[in-house]
Structure formats: structure tokens, C-alpha cells
Amino acid sequence: MASWRNWSGELSCTPERLARPSGTEGVVTAVRQAAAEGRRVRPVGSGHSFTPLAVTDEVMLDLSACDRILHVDRERHRVRVGAGIRLRDLAEALASRGLAMENLGDIDRQTLAGATATGTHGTGPDFGNLSTQIRSLRLVDGLGQIHDLGPDTDGDGGGEQLLAARIGLGALGVVTEIELEVVDAFVLRGHDNTEPLTRVMDEFEQRVAAHRHFEFYAFPYSDRALTRTNDPVDGPPRPPGPLASWLTERLLTTYALEGISRIGRRVPSAIPRLNRFVARAAGEHVRVDASHRVFASARDVRFTEMELSVPRAAGMELLGEILDLIERERFPVNFPIEVRTAAGDDNLLSPAHGRDATYIAVHNFVGLPYREYFDAVWELARRHDARPHWGKRHPATAADLQALYPRWDDFARVRSELDPEGRFANDHLDRVLGPVAG
Numbered sequence: 277m278a279s280w281r282n283w284s285g286e287l288s289c290t291p292e293r294l295a296r297p298s299g300t301e302g303v304v305t306a307v308r309q310a311a312a313e314g315r316r317v318r319p320v321g322s323g324h325s326f327t328p329l330a331v332t333d334e335v336m337l338d339l340s341a342c343d344r345i346l347h348v349d350r351e352r353h354r355v356r357v358g359a360g361i362r363l364r365d366l367a368e369a370l371a372s373r374g375l376a377m378e379n380l381g382d383i384d385r386q387t388l389a390g391a392t393a394t395g396t397h398g399t400g401p402d403f404g405n406l407s408t409q410i411r412s413l414r415l416v417d418g419l420g421q422i423h424d425l426g427p428d429t430d431g432d433g434g435g436e437q438l439l440a441a442r443i444g445l446g447a448l449g450v451v452t453e454i455e456l457e458v459v460d461a462f463v464l465r466g467h468d469n470t471e472p473l474t475r476v477m478d479e480f481e482q483r484v485a486a487h488r489h490f491e492f493y494a495f496p497y498s499d500r501a502l503t504r505t506n507d508p509v510d511g512p513p514r515p516p517g518p519l520a521s522w523l524t525e526r527l528l529t530t531y532a533l534e535g536i537s538r539i540g541r542r543v544p545s546a547i548p549r550l551n552r553f554v555a556r557a558a559g560e561h562v563r564v565d566a567s568h569r570v571f572a573s574a575r576d577v578r579f580t581e582m583e584l585s586v587p588r589a590a591g592m593e594l595l596g597e598i599l600d601l602i603e604r605e606r607f608p609v610n611f612p613i614e615v616r617t618a619a620g621d622d623n624l625l626s627p628a629h630g631r632d633a634t635y636i637a638v639h640n641f642v643g644l645p646y647r648e649y650f651d652a653v654w655e656l657a658r659r660h661d662a663r664p665h666w667g668k669r670h671p672a673t674a675a676d677l678q679a680l681y682p683r684w685d686d687f688a689r690v691r692s693e694l695d696p697e698g699r700f701a702n703d704h705l706d707r708v709l710g711p712v713a714g
């Protein structure tokens with residue numbers, strides 16, 4: 277029996293069987309075998325979720341061998357790929373063909389199926405989460421049957437099964453192939469800067485509107501913010517040399533942050549001073565490179581995280597409330613709060629379903645207390661109709677979530693169609709989705 281651990285190291289399990297099929301037929305065989313044995317199945321990507329979505333002591337299906345580029349239609353800007361491909365490998369393969377994904381999150385280590393299953397997103401008011409780039413997908417259901425889901429394939433003409441499966445939490449079946457809409461490759465100029473927090477908050481809407489991708493990090497106990505602005509530019513990429521890249525990616529964002537986080541863990545009373553120091557020291561930094569290399573950074577310092585999607589206009593109010601809360605309660609928080617935006621979409625369980633979103637992410641270094649802090653933030657955010665990121669920690673239950681998603685019952689119906697026996701259930705899904713409807 278092989279054991280499994282997630283990226284942050286906080287979750288682990290020892291599945292009875294860990295299968296690594298290399299295509300749809302292998303997944304069918306694994307699901308049918310599990311069904312015959314009465315065992316439950318959890319698909320897993322690269323283990324970057326903070327919630328125990330993939331945790332199982334029964335059968336774990338690792339899709340990392342389903343990672344091929346299957347078809348590229350350059351004219352129509354469509355690609356079909358194995359669902360277990362890592363975002364980084366996909367981005368490099370697209371770049372070599374003059375193509376790119378229109379937007380990405382801040383790392384590229386996740387698998388495509390894993391990232392889209394939880395609604396992973398980047399930033400930018402004109403861009404939905406990554407799942408909105410999916411045009412069709414192939415899925416093996418709980419009975420081991422293959423479905424090709426597209427806009428018109430499930431009989432109702434509305435593509436309801438696709439709208440459910442684009443952010444399916446691995447609760448509807450195992451996705452083996454994904455067809456994506458992509459764009460022509462582009463070069464981004466990424467500009468990071470430290471600025472007064474109040475100015476950034478006051479100008480948030482203008483900056484979001486003025487740039488293709490704007491986000492910022494607010495440092496608790498500090499009056500500074502780190503802004504990150506990415507806009508397309510003409511001309512070739514100018515990738516940094518290996519030394520410059522090591523300095524920014526490794527020395528500053530990993531070793532320095534790790535060291536400062538460790539000091540904060542040992543001496544929590546030093547955290548306000550450390551945060552003020554980091555916020556000022558971050559400085560200004562410009563990169564001009566292929567889009568996927570500007571979007572993604574190295575994230576080697578282990579942290580835990582909760583992220584909440586609120587209606588766009590509520591974002592700055594909630595951020596102010598969280599910063600006040602931290603100071604009032606003296607929570608030992610030595611990670612900045614990340615603020616991003618996304619366009620609303622129609623995927624049934626998208627945290628941005630039906631509304632443009634501001635995403636606010638709170639973190640803490642692994643080993644520092646986080647639960648009281650996250651719970652208090654959740655209570656504040658609930659007043660703004662916050663919906664939690666599915667892959668990140670949150671205390672919400674199915675009863676809480678049902679009230680937040682207008683098409684919750686449609687998702688439950690699709691789930692009972694595709695997984696009538698609860699083959700893909702686990703304890704966490706029981707908590708956040710409830711049991712499969714009978």
C-alpha cells in the first residue's frame with residue numbers, strides 16, 4: 277500500500293490501491309473493478325488542494341499518466357489533451373505551437389483536471405476561472421461508462437452535464453480528456469511594486485479596469501501592499517538569465533520568505549515588525565516574458581490557505597474588515613492577503629457563478645495557528661455572500677453552500693445521474709455536497 281500526502285503536508289492517506297491508468301480504457305477498468313469489489317474511488321491530480329477532496333483509504337486514481345497532447349486545431353484555437361497533464365507542461369507545449377491559455381493562476385504545478393475540478397482561477401475582470409476555457413470533456417462515470425460532454429450532448433441542449441462537470445470536484449466521475457479553447461501566444465510585462473495600501477484599495481476598481489491582470493497582496497500590520505500588474509506588450513519575450521531568475525524565484529520568494537516565516541513561527545510577537553519589513557523590502561520588479569512564465573511563480577514555502585469569492589463590489593469592504601480583525605485579535609498572521617478578480621460564469625458550482633467576483637485569500641505558514649483566524653474571516657465573509665474556493669480550507673457544510681448556489685439542485689441531479697451509487701464519495705464530499713440524491 278502506497279501512502280499519499282498533499283502539497284502542504286497537512287493531509288495524508290494510505291489507499292488500499294493506487295492505480296495510475298494511462299488512458300480512458302484503464303480508468304474504465306479501474307472503476308469497474310472497484311465497483312465489483314464495492315470499493316469507492318477518488319481521482320487525484322498533483323495534490324495541491326488544501327481540502328481532503330482526494331483523500332481515500334480505498335482506491336485512488338492518479339491521472340498523471342494521462343498527460344498527452346491529443347489534438348491541436350490551430351485554426352480554431354482548440355486543443356485536446358489528457359486530463360492529467362500538468363499546467364506547466366501544457367503551457368510549454370502550447371507555446372511551442374504559438375498558442376497559450378488566456379489566463380492562469382499563480383502556480384503551474386497542478387494538473388489540468390485537478391485545477392479545473394475546484395474552479396482554480398487567476399486574476400482579471402474579463403477572465404473566468406480556468407474551467408471556463410473547457411469546451412468539452414470525456415468522463416468515466418460511477419458505473420464505468422464513458423461520456424463525451426459538450427454543449428449539446430446531454431439531450432437537454434443546455435449542456436447541463438458539462439456545466440456541472442467543468443467544476444465537478446471529482447464527484448461526478450473521472451475526467452480523462454479535456455478540450456480547451458486557447459489563444460495566440462502573447463508576451464506579458466509583469467510589474468510588481470510596493471505601494472501604500474490605502475491608495476491601492478481606493479484605486480482598486482480603476483486599476484482592475486485599466487489592466488488585463490491586476491492583483492495585490494495586503495500585509496497585515498503594515499500600511500503597504502505589493503501590487504502585481506500584468507499587461508500584454510509587443511515584441512519578443514525577454515526571459516531573465518539563470519542568475520536573475522534564481523535571485524527572484526529562489527532567494528527572495530523562497531529562502532528569504534521561509535526564513536522570515538520561521539522567525540515568525542518561533543516568535544509570534546515579532547510578526548507585525550516582520551510584515552512591515554517584508555512589505556517595504558519587496559521593492560519593484562519588472563519581467564517581460566511568455567505569458568505562462570509571468571503568471572506562474574515558484575511557491576516552495578509551505579502554507580495553508582482559505583480563499584473566498586465575494587461579489588466584486590464587496591471586496592474592499594471585506595478586506596478592510598479582515599485587516600481590522602487581525603489587528604484587533606492580534607492574530608499571528610505572517611502571510612499577506614491576496615486579492616484577485618474574476619468574471620462571472622455559468623458553471624453550476626463556480627464560486628463566481630452568476631456574478632463578477634473579488635477573490636480574497638488568507639494564508640498562514642504551516643505550523644502557525646490558523647483555524648481561529650480562518651473561522652473568524654469566514655464569519656465576516658458570510659455577510660457578503662462569500663463562496664469558498666473548493667480546493668482551499670473552509671468550514672462550510674452542504675447546508676451552508678446550498679443556500680449560496682442557485683443551481684445547487686441541478687448539480688445534485690447530474691451527480692445522481694452520473695454517480696448513482698456514490699462510487700466517488702468520501703467524507704469530505706459528504707460534508708460539502710451531502711450524500712448522492714436518491
Ligand SMILES: Cc1cc2nc3c(=O)[nH]c(=O)nc-3n(C[C@H](O)[C@H](O)[C@H](O)COP(=O)(O)OP(=O)(O)OC[C@H]3O[C@@H](n4cnc5c(N)ncnc54)[C@H](O)[C@@H]3O)c2cc1C
Nearest residue numbers: 321322323324325329381382387390393396397446451667
Ligand atoms: C502553492 C499553491 C498555489 C495555488 N494557486 C492557486 C491559484 O493561483 N488560483 C487558484 O484558484 N487556486 C490555487 N491553488 C489551489 C489549486 O489550484 C487547487 O486546489 C487545484 O484543485 C489543485 O490541483 P491538483 O492537480 O493538485 O488537484 P488535486 O488537489 O489533486 O485534486 C483536486 C480535485 O480535483 C479532482 N480531480 C483530480 N483529477 C481529476 C480527474 N482526472 N477527474 C476528476 N476529478 C479530478 C480531485 O478528486 C479533487 O477533487 C493553489 C494551491 C497551492 C498549493
